[in-house]
Amino acid sequence: MTDRHLLSGTEPDLARDAGHPEPPPRVGFFTDTSVCIGCKACEVACKEWNAIPQDGLSLTGMSYDNTQGLGASTWRHVAFIEQQKPQVPAPDGRTRLPLVEAESDPSDGAGGELRWLMSSDVCKHCTHAACLDVCPTGSLFRTEFGTVVVQEDICNGCGYCVPACPYGVIEQRPSDGRAFKCTMCYDRLGAGQEPACAKACPTESIQFGPLDELRERAALRVDQLHAAGVDDARLYGHEPDDGVGGDGAFFLLLDKPEVYGLPPNPVVTTRDLPTMWKHAGAAALSLAGGLAVSFALPALLGEKRKGTR
Template sequence: MRENLLSGPEPDPARDAGHRDAPPRVGFFTDTSVCIGCKACEVACKEWNAVPEDGMTLTGMSYDNTGGLGASTWRHVAFIEQPVPAGRTELPLVGPDTGGDGTAQGGADASGMRWLMSSDVCKHCTHAACLDVCPTGSLFRTEFGTVVVQEDICNGCGVCVPACPYGVIEQRPTDGRAFKCTLCYDRLGAGQEPACAKACPTESIQFGPLDELRERAALRVDQLHEAGVTEARLYGHEPDNGVGGDGAFFLLLDEPEVYGLPPDPVVTTRDLGTMWRHAGMAALSLAGGAALSFALPALTRPKGRR
């Protein structure tokens, strides 16, 4: 097992976490170009994981009434309404098998507006700051490369919440413990796919070995570009990005900020080692200065007065 890395290339996080016979790393590829906003993933996630309701209140501002990810919303389908980009009336090619005969979920309506829909989830980062800062070991890296919270060990300290560069993990107000997506760890152990991917009717949420998903995603982007959807891009797929690559990455039809995603996320514990070294050096300097302040008068005192 190699020394734990806080940043940089990390090809096999599961084995480096101590899982010697780890299977290939798995994750999610979410193709937002075929998301229809049905929220089947949200419902399936809640049902399988017994996630409690999260308010059931209407915002009055959008069809998106869950608002965002949180302790009781592990899958969140965003509804983004925006004017169609200049010079475009529709986004062709709904899915990989349509042959370009359909209109993508972001197609314009009569008012010149379009919907961008995206099912967001915990990114299961290669370098997970939430895991790095957890003082109780509640957060751990599974043999599948995912990051899971053990709710029976969490003490509700909340240190993991500000550590997440995506703002995913949250404490539940009723008891203070932190919760987030587990990528259905129990289902993975039984050889099943996560509930959200199983329930998705358009295969917008795809589950499988991460390397295979990255290849599939690159082909999908090329397909969309050939169809004229030049704004299609991948987000979170690069193994050398600020978090070492995400275990859940996305195909987007606009800038990440439009979807509420940070444009250039960086693991917040990246400089932790350097910070501790600097703190240690500062402490040694203070201790040396204090010792010198006591020793110097004795060293400079006249010989006859010693």
């Protein structure tokens, strides 16, 4: 029993199992939200390079954000999350940064300090990509870099991929019904260049490179933040044995995933397909057996009656 073409679990050789004989190292994004300044340079660069149409200027009133979320015309989205954090004096008398979690008494009348959690969200390029698994036309495919890309000229607009994504990333464009999402600038990768969003990020919040190297770098960054007193710093989507087999785009967060609009424990929606097909097959066999008996029994009873005459 080999590990090829699994729908869940650890996948050690992703691109090769997808049919690429000599693939390069798998690449991805590491987004360090602790240094994101919300400039939206990544959004602009993504739109400009990929010629993505505008998606309106409808502010929600809940944030300084007009793009609101990922979609067919928003492949990078910078979230602005406003939080009140208590202002607590540090042991040396200085004001503790609002970045640090601290205990507070709501009855003391202190309103706390405002902090913004800013995070550039993107398609996760899952190891086990349900959108790819359910696509009936082959429009979605796994590249030699381990990324997942939509071929817009093959997409028939069926929309199966939309509910399949555990992150709600992929979306159909209302104008023609076809699905679109981040390609991790597949054309740039083929030319040896980094994606446009990572190239444009002024603080290196978005880092691009071989996925294994990024995971090591991210672990060191978390240790650094913990040593500085930022106890809430955590990684999201980096584990190769999580519900989607690990993400090709993972994040360093400063609060729980739910605060950023991310599912806390994402699971690939096609994980149970083999079991479901087994049950469906067993049910079909039972139905076929019942039908066969229902047709054969009257004939057998008729023969028995003839024999007793």
